[in-house]
Amino acid sequence: MNAQDTIKILGIHFHNGSVEDVIFKIKTGGLLTVPAAPGLVNIKKDPIYYKALQSSSYVIADSGYMALIWNLMYKKKVNRISGLKFLIAFLNDLEVQQHENILLVDPRPAEAVANLNYLNNNGFKLDSGSSYVAPLYSKGHVEDEELLRLIEERKPRFVIINLAGGVQEKLGAYLNSNLSYKPGIICTGAAIAFLTGYQADIPNWADRLYLGWLCRCIEKPDLYIPRYLSSFSLLGLMLRHRANAAA
Numbered sequence: 001m002n003a004q005d006t007i008k009i010l011g012i013h014f015h016n017g018s019v020e021d022v023i024f025k026i027k028t029g030g031l032l033t034v035p036a037a038p039g040l041v042n043i044k045k046d047p048i049y050y051k052a053l054q055s056s057s058y059v060i061a062d063s064g065y066m067a068l069i070w071n072l073m074y075k076k077k078v079n080r081i082s083g084l085k086f087l088i089a090f091l092n093d094l095e096v097q098q099h100e101n102i103l104l105v106d107p108r109p110a111e112a113v114a115n116l117n118y119l120n121n122n123g124f125k126l127d128s129g130s131s132y133v134a135p136l137y138s139k140g141h142v143e144d145e146e147l148l149r150l151i152e153e154r155k156p157r158f159v160i161i162n163l164a165g166g167v168q169e170k171l172g173a174y175l176n177s178n179l180s181y182k183p184g185i186i187c188t189g190a191a192i193a194f195l196t197g198y199q200a201d202i203p204n205w206a207d208r209l210y211l212g213w214l215c216r217c218i219e220k221p222d223l224y225i226p227r228y229l230s231s232f233s234l235l236g237l238m239l240r241h242r243a244n245a246a247a
Contacts, residue, residue, distance in 0.1 A: 007078045009070055010043060010241055012053050014061045019081050019089045022058055026158075027095070029182030030057025031172045034083035034189065037063040039165040041234050048141060049166050052173035060086060069238050083191040090186070096158070097123040103156040104131045105147065105171070107163055114196040115162060129154070134163055134171075142170035148178055158184045162192050 005021070006013040012035070015022055026032050033056040040063060043050040053059060060081045061067050067080035090096060102124070106112035112131040119126055132147055151159060159175065161168040168187040176185055 007070075007076060009061075009066065009078065010040065010238065011050075012043075012059055014059050014078055015081070016061075016079050018079070019086055022060060022081065022086060023090050023093055023096075025058055026090075026184040026186060029184050031176040031185045031187070032056065032058045032060070032086075033169045033172065033187045034060050034062040034086065034191075035169070036083075036165055036189075037065045037234050039169075040066060041237060042166065044237075046166065048170055052169040055173055055176075056169070057176075063234075066234060066238070069235055073238070073242060083188040084194055087186075087188045087191040088195070091119070091122065091124075101154065101156045102126060102130060102158045102160065103151060103154060105134050105159065105161040105163060105168075106131055107134060109133055111162070111193065111196070115192055118192070118196045130156075137167050137171065139166075141174075142167060143174050144171060147171075148175065151175065151179060151183070155181065156183055158186060160186045160188065160192070163187075163189060165189050 005015060005017050007016045008014075022032070033053055035053055039049065043053070060083070061078050062081070062083045064080055064082075067078050071077045102119075104112065104115050104119075104126075106115055112133050116126055116128070116131055132150060134144070134147070137144070159172075161172055163171065168189055172185045172187045176182075
């Protein structure tokens with residue numbers, strides 16, 4: 001990616017164009033990651049995850065909190081594109097819909113069925129073999145030889161990974177480094193679950209106003225309130241990074 005199209009934040013090159021630009025680029029292949037604030041606060045504690053972000057072909061600024069902090073501190077603004085906004089635009093792209101050879105990597109069988117049904121009801125024609133239910137991966141290195149073999153056999157143009165943040169990026173980086181060809185590997189995690197109803201509905205206005213986190217907290221407060229409270233430390237991390245960059 002051209003350096004003029006990115007902004008380097010926390011040592012990660014974030015795409016700084018439009019969602020249409022990202023879709024155009026991912027059609028040529030590569031790894032797309034969409035780190036949220038709870039993941040970004042752990043980059044120093046999880047070097048494998050950090051390296052996966054740094055080695056991504058494209059990274060979009062999903063975190064409204066990160067974008068807000070950056071845009072208050074610097075003159076050059078970062079364009080926030082949520083994973084949900086990207087995925088909706090990507091799945092509505094007519095050229096993408098014409099390619100039936102897409103593979104979904106899903107966390108559970110029930111979600112695999114829901115995700116396939118959603119896509120097939122919205123312009124796609126995917127069979128049951130278009131979904132792979134991932135095993136429970138370790139917290140360190142993430143490798144999956146069975147998935148690697150499946151992708152090599154089917155040769156999908158796009159691999160959409162619908163797993164938790166902190167895991168999917170490592171898996172995406174592993175696939176991107178070990179496949180014999182270059183599909184578009186898209187790590188949008190729970191974004192598809194907002195569309196299928198497996199997670200809280202996030203209206204377009206809430207996504208535009210950076211309030212997706214609030215919708216999730218209202219639906220499952222015990223799970224998401226502690227997660228998002230921990231994200232406040234991102235401010236300190238970005239301030240320290242700014243001070244180190246200026247030193």
